[in-house]
Amino acid sequence: MSSSTIPSSALGHPGYHDTRDAQLKRLRRIEGQVRGLQRMIDEDTYCIDVLTQVSAVTRALQAVSLGLLEEHLRHCVVDAARQSEEAGQIKIDEATAAIARLVRS
Amino acid sequence: MSSSTIPSSALGHPGYHDTRDAQLKRLRRIEGQVRGLQRMIDEDTYCIDVLTQVSAVTRALQAVSLGLLEEHLRHCVVDAARQSEEAGQIKIDEATAAIARLVRS
Amino acid sequence: MSSSTIPSSALGHPGYHDTRDAQLKRLRRIEGQVRGLQRMIDEDTYCIDVLTQVSAVTRALQAVSLGLLEEHLRHCVVDAARQSEEAGQIKIDEATAAIARLVRS
Amino acid sequence: MSSSTIPSSALGHPGYHDTRDAQLKRLRRIEGQVRGLQRMIDEDTYCIDVLTQVSAVTRALQAVSLGLLEEHLRHCVVDAARQSEEAGQIKIDEATAAIARLVRS
Numbered sequence: 105m106s107s108s109t110i111p112s113s114a115l116g117h118p119g120y121h122d123t124r125d126a127q128l129k130r131l132r133r134i135e136g137q138v139r140g141l142q143r144m145i146d147e148d149t150y151c152i153d154v155l156t157q158v159s160a161v162t163r164a165l166q167a168v169s170l171g172l173l174e175e176h177l178r179h180c181v182v183d184a185a186r187q188s189e190e191a192g193q194i195k196i197d198e199a200t201a202a203i204a205r206l207v208r209s
Numbered sequence: 210m211s212s213s214t215i216p217s218s219a220l221g222h223p224g225y226h227d228t229r230d231a232q233l234k235r236l237r238r239i240e241g242q243v244r245g246l247q248r249m250i251d252e253d254t255y256c257i258d259v260l261t262q263v264s265a266v267t268r269a270l271q272a273v274s275l276g277l278l279e280e281h282l283r284h285c286v287v288d289a290a291r292q293s294e295e296a297g298q299i300k301i302d303e304a305t306a307a308i309a310r311l312v313r314s
Numbered sequence: 315m316s317s318s319t320i321p322s323s324a325l326g327h328p329g330y331h332d333t334r335d336a337q338l339k340r341l342r343r344i345e346g347q348v349r350g351l352q353r354m355i356d357e358d359t360y361c362i363d364v365l366t367q368v369s370a371v372t373r374a375l376q377a378v379s380l381g382l383l384e385e386h387l388r389h390c391v392v393d394a395a396r397q398s399e400e401a402g403q404i405k406i407d408e409a410t411a412a413i414a415r416l417v418r419s
Numbered sequence: 420m421s422s423s424t425i426p427s428s429a430l431g432h433p434g435y436h437d438t439r440d441a442q443l444k445r446l447r448r449i450e451g452q453v454r455g456l457q458r459m460i461d462e463d464t465y466c467i468d469v470l471t472q473v474s475a476v477t478r479a480l481q482a483v484s485l486g487l488l489e490e491h492l493r494h495c496v497v498d499a500a501r502q503s504e505e506a507g508q509i510k511i512d513e514a515t516a517a518i519a520r521l522v523r524s
Contacts, residue, residue, distance in 0.1 A: 116253075117253065118253050118254065118255055118256050118259075119256045120250065120256060120259075121253075124250055127250055128247055128250055128251070131243055131246050131247045131250070132247065134243050135240060135243045135244060135247070138236055138239050138240045138243055139240060141236050141273075142233055142236045142237065142240070145225065145229055145232055145233055145236070146233070148221075148222065148223050148226075149223065150223055151223050151224045151225060151277050151278075151280070151281035151285060152281065152303055152304070152307050154223075154225075154277055155274055155277050155278065155281075155307045155310070155311065156307065156310065158270055158273055158274045158277070159274070159307075159310045159311055159314040160314075161270060162267060162270050162271070162274075162314045163314050165263055165266060165267050165270070166267070166314070166522055166523070168246075168263055169260055169263045169264070169267075169522070170515065170518065170519050170522065172256050172259055172260050172263070173256075173260060173515065173518060174511065174515040175256070176256040176257065176260075177492070177496070177511050177514065177515065178507075178508070178511050180256060181492070181496075181497075182496075182497075182500040182507055182511070185497040185500055185501065186500065186501060192493075192497055193493070196489065196492050196493050196497070198257055199257070199492065200485065200488065200489040200492065202257050202260045202261065202264075203485065203488060203518055203521075204485050205260070205261065205264045206260065206263075206264055206518075206522055207481055207484070207485065207521055207522055208418065208419075208481070209264040209265075209267045209268050209271070209418075271417055271418070274417070275410065275413065275414050275417065278410070278413060279406065279410040282387070282391070282406050282409065282410065283402075283403070283406050286387070286391075286392075287391075287392075287395040287402055287406070290392040290395055290396065291395065291396060297388075297392055298388070301384065301387050301388050301392070304387065305380065305383065305384040305387065308380065308383060308413055308416075309380050311413075311417055312376055312379070312380065312416055312417055313376070313523060313524075314523075326463075327463065328463050328464065328465055328466050328469075329466045330460065330466060330469075331463075334460055337460055338457055338460055338461070341453055341456050341457045341460070342457065344453050345450060345453045345454060345457070348446055348449050348450045348453055349450060351446050351483075352443055352446045352447065352450070355435065355439055355442055355443055355446070356443070358431075358432065358433050358436070359433065360433055361433050361434045361435060361487050361488075361490070361491040361495060362491065362513055362514070362517050364433075364435075364487055365484055365487050365488060365491075365517045365520070365521065366517065366520065368480055368483055368484045368487070368521075369484070369517075369520045369521055369524040370524075371480060372477060372480050372481070372484075372524045373524050375473055375476060375477050375480070376477070376524070378456075378473055379470055379473045379474070379477075382466050382469055382470050382473070383466075383470065385466070386466040386467065386470075390466060408467055409467070412467050412470045412471065415470070415471065415474045416470065416473075416474060419474040419475075419477045419478050419481070
């Protein structure tokens with residue numbers, strides 16, 4: 105079995121293992137955007153312009169969530185479902201609860 | 210006319226002028242949370258735990274938005290509406306567009 | 315004072331008075347869409363296609379909300395703010411709470 | 420193999436097959452709520468009370484979506500992933516796109 109076919113979660117890796125650099129890059133950019141928001145408030149920027157920028161940061165965080173969720177389904181949930189019916193059910197209950205938090209936040 | 214009765218937006222202040230310190234404090238905390246997310250990913254934290262924390266940051270950003278919007282309505286929109294019918298309409302169109310972005314983000 | 319300059323809320327009308335027909339039309343269309351969802355489920359339509367249609371209905375309801383909110387700000391909130399500082403504050407607290415429910419739903 | 424262990428999607432059933440009655444019941448209740456909204460607007464109900472009720476209907480629709488999605492993951496996605504790597508990937512791409520629409524609506 106070549107290393108590329110070993111499911112990452114079987115090696116103790118989280119589902120986002122292969123996209124981790126992209127996710128870290130996104131989060132560093134979001135950190136910069138949050139510092140930018142502080143500067144905007146510090147400089148008395150007009151409310152509506154600050155609000156527009158907060159919406160942009162919220163959307164960037166959603167992209168992180170959707171990316172994490174996709175890789176979680178692709179690796180952790182699928183691997184568990186192949187392992188056993190019960191392991192799959194547990195992962196799906198957990199993923200559904202995470203999706204509900206995401207939809208409501 | 211005492212200074213306390215001068216509407217802040219008439220002095221060139223944004224609507225959030227009186228709550229600016231609270232908003233900056235929130236944003237510094239959010240910045241720390243975003244750095245915490247980077248650490249979580251760096252340390253291979255389980256996907257669902259990262260997702261839960263991203264939802265917490267998203268909700269914290271929403272609290273910033275709702276706070277900015279409340280003060281914007283309270284000061285900028287109300288002051289404009291008192292000044293003239295037309296100035297009020299312009300501010301309300303603008304606020305409605307910002308609320309739509311917020312609801313959809 | 316001509317009738318066109320009497321603010322609608324002063325006549326006991328809700329803020330959406332002038333857009334009521336458009337809102338009723340939207341809601342009748344949404345009612346039809348909800349019946350369409352029942353048919354889709356009755357006919358064993360593929361899950362993802364049902365989900366796409368539920369998202370369309372949710373967006374249609376958001377358009378109703380944003381329309382109601384806009385007219386509420388334009389009439390009820392502005393009229394209250396012109397009447398007195400205190401009446402304006404009460405309406406803005408109430409509108410902010412409604413916006414928060416909308417953002418979180 | 421007893422009928423209870425045959426995955427429903429293998430029988431050409433959508434993932435929500437086992438929860439279809441509950442979903443239809445929810446949708447009939449939502450249909451009634453949408454008619455209730457029309458009555459509220461017809462009777463000049465105060466804007467904020469209509470908005471509160473629209474938020475309730477939106478949340479009810481989200482419960483439908485989350486239920487459909489859960490059953491879709493549990494049946495269609497898991498069955499495809501067990502069938503082949505490729506079939507699983509296709510279903511996960513599709514589910515992720517549906518989750519993104521749900522989060523953004």
